[in-house]
Amino acid sequence: MLLRVRGISEIAPEIWQITIGGEFPYETIQPGQFLMIRVGSGKEHVLRRPISIAAVTKESMTIILRVVGQGTKWLSERCIGDSLDVLGPLGRGFPRPEKDARVLIIGGGLGVPPLYFLGEALQAETDNVDIVLGFRTKEHCILTGEFSRLGHLVITTDDGSLGINGNVIDAVVSLRNSGRRWDYVYSCGPQGMLSRVKQHFSSQDVKGYVSLEEHMACGVGACHGCACPSEDHSVTRRICVSGPVFAWDEVSL
Ligand SMILES: Cc1cc2nc3c(=O)[nH]c(=O)nc-3n(C[C@H](O)[C@H](O)[C@H](O)COP(=O)(O)OP(=O)(O)OC[C@H]3O[C@@H](n4cnc5c(N)ncnc54)[C@H](O)[C@@H]3O)c2cc1C
Numbered sequence: 001m002l003l004r005v006r007g008i009s010e011i012a013p014e015i016w017q018i019t020i021g022g023e024f025p026y027e028t029i030q031p032g033q034f035l036m037i038r039v040g041s042g043k044e045h046v047l048r049r050p051i052s053i054a055a056v057t058k059e060s061m062t063i064i065l066r067v068v069g070q071g072t073k074w075l076s077e078r079c080i081g082d083s084l085d086v087l088g089p090l091g092r093g094f095p096r097p098e099k100d101a102r103v104l105i106i107g108g109g110l111g112v113p114p115l116y117f118l119g120e121a122l123q124a125e126t127d128n129v130d131i132v133l134g135f136r137t138k139e140h141c142i143l144t145g146e147f148s149r150l151g152h153l154v155i156t157t158d159d160g161s162l163g164i165n166g167n168v169i170d171a172v173v174s175l176r177n178s179g180r181r182w183d184y185v186y187s188c189g190p191q192g193m194l195s196r197v198k199q200h201f202s203s204q205d206v207k208g209y210v211s212l213e214e215h216m217a218c219g220v221g222a223c224h225g226c227a228c229p230s231e232d233h234s235v236t237r238r239i240c241v242s243g244p245v246f247a248w249d250e251v252s253l
């Protein structure tokens with residue numbers, strides 16, 4: 001689908017927020033789903049780039065990306081009115097909790113954007129939302145004002161320049177020590193963080209879901225470039241069609 005850039009701004013160093021509009025099935029998008037976006041003419045960069053959907057309205061959607069290579073650089077250089085060739089919405093999003101369930105959202109770095117869309121959607125289902133977001137430094141923090149409206153927010157930074165000086169697990173431990181408990185844990189971020197989150201909750205009675213954003217090629221189930229082993233390594237799952245969201249016990253982290 002050919003959509004148009006409606007807004008673009010740098011919200012943190014090398015992190016860009018882009019709003020895209022045009023004809024698209026916005027009402028069908030589930031939090032956790034993603035887009036495959038063509039870069040340039042599609043000739044120099046054959047593979048589309050997967051980017052999560054961070055927010056949706058009736059006539060537009062927002063993505064947030066970090067510039068790490070040529071594809072994301074090209075995207076960050078778009079101007080209002082430019083067209084974007086977009087495939088989506090793709091993948092399986094976050095399953096929703098029961099009404100009034102106690103929810104913990106844990107995001108790290110550029111894993112945070114899809115969780116914002118989830119947090120907004122959860123407003124219709126529960127008031128019991130705790131949010132832990134981890135960043136490298138205060139400068140790298142994104143969407144903190146937006147998340148603070150969605151629940152009880154705790155921020156951590158690796159250098160202590162904002163919030164707790166430590167990582168997301170330190171914040172989770174501190175919340176547990178203050179008596180907080182959860183029925184659902186949703187997380188997205190670097191693989192190491194997801195693995196520690198899963199390990200932390202392994203002996204606890206919570207339903208846990210992760211969004212895996214590490215590897216992808218075609219994005220539509222054709223190449224097996226995104227294969228990820230199941231927890232017991234008996235089968236592999238394609239992240240682009242079976243995920244990117246998985247229950248903890250579905251994948252090896
Ligand atoms: C389902 C899904 C959702 C995603 N959502 C977002 C998002 O909302 N915002 C965002 O900024 N990024 C997101 N990503 C990651 C994003 O797709 C990559 O950063 C992007 O494709 C890199 O393209 P590039 O051409 O700029 O860099 P490349 O030239 O392809 O790579 C540059 C460097 O980045 C590393 N890299 C490439 N892809 C990834 C990746 N998936 N994870 C970690 N490192 C990578 C490479 O190893 C290399 O070191 C998502 C990935 C997936 C699979």
Ligand code: FES
Nearest residue numbers: 217218219224240
């Ligand atoms: S990226 Fe090609 S099968 Fe998933």
